[in-house]
Amino acid sequence: MTTTSSATDAAIEHHLDETRDARIESLKELLRIPSISSLPEHAEDCRATAEWIAADLRRVGIENVAVEETIGNPVVYGDWLHADGAPTVLVYCHYDVQPVDPLDLWDSPPFEPVVVGGNMLARGAADDKGQIHLHLRALEALFTIRGSLPVNVRFVFEGNEESTALPLEGWLETHRERLDADFVVISDTGFFEGNLPAITISLRGMMYAQIDVIGSDLDLHSGSYGGVVDNPANVLTRILTALKGPDGRVLIPGFYDDVVALTDDERSQLDGLPFDEEALRDSIGVPALAGESGFGVLERKGARPTFDINGMWAGFQGTGAKTIIPGHAHAKVSCRLVAAQDPDRVFAALKAFVEEIAPRTVHISVNRIGGGRPHITSVDHPATRAAARALEATFGRAPVYIREGGSIPVCASFAEKLDLPVVLMGFSQPDDHAHAPNEWMDLANYETGIRAVIRMWDEVAALDRASLR
Ligand code: BES
Ligand code: MN
Ligand code: MN
Numbered sequence: 001m002t003t004t005s006s007a008t009d010a011a012i013e014h015h016l017d018e019t020r021d022a023r024i025e026s027l028k029e030l031l032r033i034p035s036i037s038s039l040p041e042h043a044e045d046c047r048a049t050a051e052w053i054a055a056d057l058r059r060v061g062i063e064n065v066a067v068e069e070t071i072g073n074p075v076v077y078g079d080w081l082h083a084d085g086a087p088t089v090l091v092y093c094h095y096d097v098q099p100v101d102p103l104d105l106w107d108s109p110p111f112e113p114v115v116v117g118g119n120m121l122a123r124g125a126a127d128d129k130g131q132i133h134l135h136l137r138a139l140e141a142l143f144t145i146r147g148s149l150p151v152n153v154r155f156v157f158e159g160n161e162e163s164t165a166l167p168l169e170g171w172l173e174t175h176r177e178r179l180d181a182d183f184v185v186i187s188d189t190g191f192f193e194g195n196l197p198a199i200t201i202s203l204r205g206m207m208y209a210q211i212d213v214i215g216s217d218l219d220l221h222s223g224s225y226g227g228v229v230d231n232p233a234n235v236l237t238r239i240l241t242a243l244k245g246p247d248g249r250v251l252i253p254g255f256y257d258d259v260v261a262l263t264d265d266e267r268s269q270l271d272g273l274p275f276d277e278e279a280l281r282d283s284i285g286v287p288a289l290a291g292e293s294g295f296g297v298l299e300r301k302g303a304r305p306t307f308d309i310n311g312m313w314a315g316f317q318g319t320g321a322k323t324i325i326p327g328h329a330h331a332k333v334s335c336r337l338v339a340a341q342d343p344d345r346v347f348a349a350l351k352a353f354v355e356e357i358a359p360r361t362v363h364i365s366v367n368r369i370g371g372g373r374p375h376i377t378s379v380d381h382p383a384t385r386a387a388a389r390a391l392e393a394t395f396g397r398a399p400v401y402i403r404e405g406g407s408i409p410v411c412a413s414f415a416e417k418l419d420l421p422v423v424l425m426g427f428s429q430p431d432d433h434a435h436a437p438n439e440w441m442d443l444a445n446y447e448t449g450i451r452a453v454i455r456m457w458d459e460v461a462a463l464d465r466a467s468l469r
Helices: 010-018 020-032 040-060 129-146 166-174 232-243 264-271 277-284 297-303 343-357 382-395 409-416 443-461
Strands: 063-068 075-080 088-094 114-116 119-121 152-158 183-186 198-203 205-214 308-314 328-337 363-372 400-404 422-424 440-442
Touching (some): 020 119, 040 063, 040 152, 088 129, 129 443, 166 409, 205 343, 205 409, 232 343, 297 400, 328 343, 363 409, 382 422, 409 422
Parallel strands (some): 183 422
Antiparallel strands (some): 119 440, 308 328
């Protein structure tokens, strides 16, 4: 396939050169708004972020821009549909961010962005506001220099990806007319170890639940009642231990029933990636890696399901001793899921098993908190190949194809409910401290990412629309 213009023509490159400082200031402005979606006290900040993005979309030349209500934070929508005959791309990113605790582990305050050693340091710099911002700058460069875009675009930026994907799901149901496109580009993933350009070809799904074990209403004196009643904390640990063996196998009956194993070809593709296990271990700082026996690290992270305890609490947490039998014990647990596991079925299996093994001496409840379906995208789709060419032209190296362990719940909704192919093209680095203190975005990736998006739109414009469906 030939392209209609060079990677980024000289005029665009000149424009990008001249506007670099202003763009970094603008990125900082976006990063200063603390759009934490899981904390209700930041709802107004999420709205302000949506308004900031909407104003920027309007300013660069996107039309029909709207900040739309949902049952959660607003969705930002905008489109530009004047590239007659060219494909239409739906671009998705999220503007909400994770909470920032523990604050004392940040080198600088999370919402006071600073550039350190070529990296932008701030909550959301990589996941995912930096990636929204680079899309906006690609649009701005194209409108400024060419006065138009080579493709039709629709933008959907959501504000609840990091908390629960539900608000967007509802919005998608009721706004199908705005989602009419040939395919979706999601920029919420990143590159491979060593900052190798990458296209993500699969994401894991998720089933999240809380297990509560209730004994007495109030804590009991452990001398007067020890040996007489069951201890909810002990019961909870017995239950949790029964859910996963020391070999990493999940013991919930039926858990693996729907898991599709990698083919030999897929496994050798993974084995061919330039991956250094020792370097990963060092970067995490653990004495040794662990996981389901019989599978390599990349397969365990990208193509095998997990069960993990995300939090647990019971009884006395203060200094010193307090001799009680706690009345309650609780755990937050989740499973990362792979194709073709279904979060509803996995939750039902978990609940049934926990209720079966729980003793009659306590009350048990198992409640669903959230989840999403796993997703696999096609390596051969013309849009994926266009993304690969755009990355190679701008980053100077053909991308590798990777399987990510993380989840983007809406990805499966685009594919399954709206029947849209998805291309996962993101620009962050694998050790970017997403969700952790000192999140950072490599500004070289951000800058080249702008050029890659421009090149991608040119590549897509050259595609035959009929080949996309
Ligand atoms: N951007 C991530 C997803 C991701 C993680 C992609 C790692 C590639 C590599 C996204 O913002 C995220 O954190 N998703 C949550 C979803 C959950 C709240 C349902 C996740 O994976 O924990
Ligand atoms: Mn994200
Ligand atoms: Mn995230």
